Amino acid sequence: MKTVLWFRRDLRIKDNPILSAPCEVCLPIFIFDKNILGDFKANDPRITFIFNKVKKLKNDLIKNGMNLVIFYGCPDEIFRYLKKEGYNKVFFSQDYTKRSIERDRQISEIIDTTIVRDNFLFHPSDVRKNDGTPYKVFTPFYRTAKNQLDESNFIEFPFNYSKIAGFNYDNIYIIENSEIVKKPISIENIGFVENYVDNFAADKSPEYLCERLKNLINNYESNREYPALDETSHLGPHLRFGTISIRELVRFVKTLKEDGFQTETFMKQLLWREFFNSVLYNFPHSEFNNFKNVNIPWENDLKLFEHWKSGTTGVPVVDAAMRQLNKTGYMHNRLRMVVASFLTKDLHIDWRWGEEYFKQKLFDYEASYNIGSWQWAAGTGCDAQPYFRVFNPYRQAEKFDKNAEFIKMWVPELQSIKAGRIHSEDFLFKTHVKNYTRPVCRHKPETRKSIELFRKYFKN
Numbered sequence: 485m486k487t488v489l490w491f492r493r494d495l496r497i498k499d500n501p502i503l504s505a506p507c508e509v510c511l512p513i514f515i516f517d518k519n520i521l522g523d524f525k526a527n528d529p530r531i532t533f534i535f536n537k538v539k540k541l542k543n544d545l546i547k548n549g550m551n552l553v554i555f556y557g558c559p560d561e562i563f564r565y566l567k568k569e570g571y572n573k574v575f576f577s578q579d580y581t582k583r584s585i586e587r588d589r590q591i592s593e594i595i596d597t598t599i600v601r602d603n604f605l606f607h608p609s610d611v612r613k614n615d616g617t618p619y620k621v622f623t624p625f626y627r628t629a630k631n632q633l634d635e636s637n638f639i640e641f642p643f644n645y646s647k648i649a650g651f652n653y654d655n656i657y658i659i660e661n662s663e664i665v666k667k668p669i670s671i672e673n674i675g676f677v678e679n680y681v682d683n684f685a686a687d688k689s690p691e692y693l694c695e696r697l698k699n700l701i702n703n704y705e706s707n708r709e710y711p712a713l714d715e716t717s718h719l720g721p722h723l724r725f726g727t728i729s730i731r732e733l734v735r736f737v738k739t740l741k742e743d744g745f746q747t748e749t750f751m752k753q754l755l756w757r758e759f760f761n762s763v764l765y766n767f768p769h770s771e772f773n774n775f776k777n778v779n780i781p782w783e784n785d786l787k788l789f790e791h792w793k794s795g796t797t798g799v800p801v802v803d804a805a806m807r808q809l810n811k812t813g814y815m816h817n818r819l820r821m822v823v824a825s826f827l828t829k830d831l832h833i834d835w836r837w838g839e840e841y842f843k844q845k846l847f848d849y850e851a852s853y854n855i856g857s858w859q860w861a862a863g864t865g866c867d868a869q870p871y872f873r874v875f876n877p878y879r880q881a882e883k884f885d886k887n888a889e890f891i892k893m894w895v896p897e898l899q900s901i902k903a904g905r906i907h908s909e910d911f912l913f914k915t916h917v918k919n920y921t922r923p924v925c926r927h928k929p930e931t932r933k934s935i936e937l938f939r940k941y942f943k944n
Contacts, residue, residue: 485508485509485572485573486508486509486510486511486570486571486572486573486649487505487507487508487509487510487511487571487572487573487574487646488510488511488512488513488566488571488573488574488575489502489503489505489507489510489513489574489575490502490514490515490574490575491512491513491514491538491541491552491576492514492515492576492577492726493577493579493602493603493724493725493726494577494603494726495534495537495540495541495725495726496541496544496727496728496729497541497544497545497548497643498643498729498732499640499641499729499731499732500602500641500726501575501577501600501601501602501641502575502576502577502600502602503641503643503644504641504642504644505575505600505644506644507573507575507646508646508647509646509647509649510550510646510647510648510649511553511571511648511649511651512550512551512553512648513552513553513554513555513562514538514541514553514554514555515555515556515557515559515562516554516555516556516557516674517557517558517559518556518557518558518660519558519559519587521674521675523843523844524676526675527676527677528676529679529680529681529683529686529813529847530813530847531671531676532671532676532678532679532680533683533686533721534725535671535676537725537727538552539669542554542653548643548645549645549648550645550646550648551648551651551653552653553651553652553653553657554656554669555656555657555658555659556656556657556659556673556674557657557660558659558660559587560587560590560594561659561660561661561662562657562659563595564594565659565662565664567594571595571649572595572596573595573596573597573598574591574595574597574598575597575598575599575600576588576597576598576599576600577599577601577602577726578600578601578607579603580604580761580764580852581764581771581851581852582768582771602726602729602730603730604757604758605629605633605637605638605730605734605754605758606629606632606637606758608761608762608764608766609762609765609766610632611625611628611629611632611758612628618762618766618767619759619763620763620767620866621866621867622756622759625755625758625759625762626752626756626759629755629758629759630751630755633734637734638730638731638732638734638735638738640731640732640735652666654668654669655667655668655669656668656669656673656674658673658674681811681812681813682811682812683721683812683813684714684718684812685718685719685814685847685848686721688718689727690719690727690728693717693718693719693722694719694728694733696717696718697736697750698740698745700715700717701737701745701746701747701750702745702746703715704749704750705748705749708817709818709884710818710884710885711805711816711884711890712885712887712889712893714816716817717750718814720847720848720850721848723757723848723850724847724848724850730754733754734751737750737751737754756853757850757852757853759856760852760855760856760857761852761853763775763852763856763865763866764852764856765852767866770855770856770859770866771855774859774864775859775864775865776865776942778864778938778941778942779941780834780864780937780938780941781937781941782832782833782834783832783833784833784834785831785832785833788831788924788925789827789831789833791921791924792806792823792826792827792831792833792838793810793841794806794810795807795810795894795895796921797826797921797923797924798912798921798922798923799826799877799912799924799927800881800888800891800895800906800907800912801819801822801877801880801881801890801891802822802823802826802877803891803894804819804890804893804894805819805820805822805823806823807894808894809842809845810845813845814846814847814848815842815846818880818884820842820857821860821875822875822877822880822881823838824838824857824861825861825862825873825875826875826877828861828863828934829862829863829874829875829930829931829934830877830927830931830934831924831925831930832930832933832934832937835858835859835861835862835864836858838858839854839855839858842854842858861873863938872935872938874931874935876927877927878908878909878927881906881907882907887903888901888903888906888907891906892906897917897918897919897920898917898920901917909923909926909927913926
């Protein structure tokens with residue numbers, strides 16, 4: 485029996501369930517999915533990141549006596565081709581978005597499939613309330629998930645060498661409309677160009693970041709909130725694309741805990757990831773619609789949205805965060821909440837617009853986490869505190885960037901302005917700062933307007 489091992493969000497050989505799969509002859513593959521790549525610009529740096537990780541995976545497999553075939557096209561066409569070539573089974577790890585589930589259903593109609601769990605500690609239906617229904621609020625989910633965690637959740641899968649099938653491993657197979665073209669392995673041959681940005685996570689290996697985390701984790705709870713300190717783990721992109729196993733990371737954290745390190749806050753962040761995956765899977769309507777049954781009449785001012793995207797709102801912490809995102813593909817988690825609240829509560833723009841923009845920019849974009857976080861900030865999601873939560877961007881900046889170090893790093897127009905004035909809405913409105921715009925709105929009246937609007941529509 486010839487079996488396909490389909491790598492997707494598991495770009496590694498260590499602790500990979502599909503490489504533990506029993507098979508006589510295997511064909512390891514990676515597919516650059518034309519349906520997904522259509523959402524990306526030709527110079528998107530994330531494609532460079534993924535392409536390089538796929539090449540690393542190929543080299544790691546070669547070092548262990550195996551190899552990897554790279555395909556470009558639509559998965560259904562590729563698997564019809566492989567079925568004709570005598571491959572009758574495929575192993576791959578599960579994805580949970582509606583789009584992924586439908587894709588995998590189509591593949592299962594073409595070839596016998598075995599789906600394994602890899603990207604999360606729990607299947608999204610595992611952590612339930614006593615009545616069997618899924619959780620809608622994080623804190624009780626966290627308590628239950630924490631109690632359910634045991635060795636079975638982070639077992640290490642051994643590498644199982646399998647004989648590889650005879651195939652041309654030296655080319656990219658481009659399959660379109662049943663036509664097969666073989667081209668040399670290069671990013672240009674899938675329609676993209678190399679583009680590197682200064683993204684810390686992309687530049688560092690997961691092994692390096694784990695060692696770095698070891699030096700940060702005791703102070704993680706207190707220091708992670710301050711963007712100028714930059715003491716978050718930066719492991720998001722590696723979890724997103726599986727260059728590190730979530731189980732390996734938890735085993736590492738578990739070892740740190742046994743050695744006396746303070747790990748609770750970091751583990752809580754990992755379980756937030758599990759929670760939002762559970763929410764999106766169990767409440768699939770929330771992928772594109774409000775989790776709560778409410779229809780807010782957003783104003784959706786395109787000019788204001790452009791100011792928000794480009795970091796020219798005149799609100800320093802918002803502008804700094806957006807400029808960092810645009811240049812690096814990264815944004816600190818505290819700032820993600822601030823800019824999301826500002827977009828929805830101050831500018832009255834639909835959270836879906838912001839979520840889509842983050843989708844276009846973030847290296848660590850995870851659909852469930854991003855969608856859940858945006859709805860959490862907007863007040864339309866699964867949350868014990870609904871619409872009346874508002875982040876004041878000036879108070880947030882004063883609290884978490886007191887000396888405006890982060891702001892001045894990304895908004896050099898404010899370099900000569902004292903921090904206290906940067907945190908003062910009145911100063912920014914009344915004073916002309918050279919080359920910097922006045923704030924596009926006043927925080928207090930706009931958020932009061934939002935709260936009144938939300939109150940009205942939540943009652944209806």
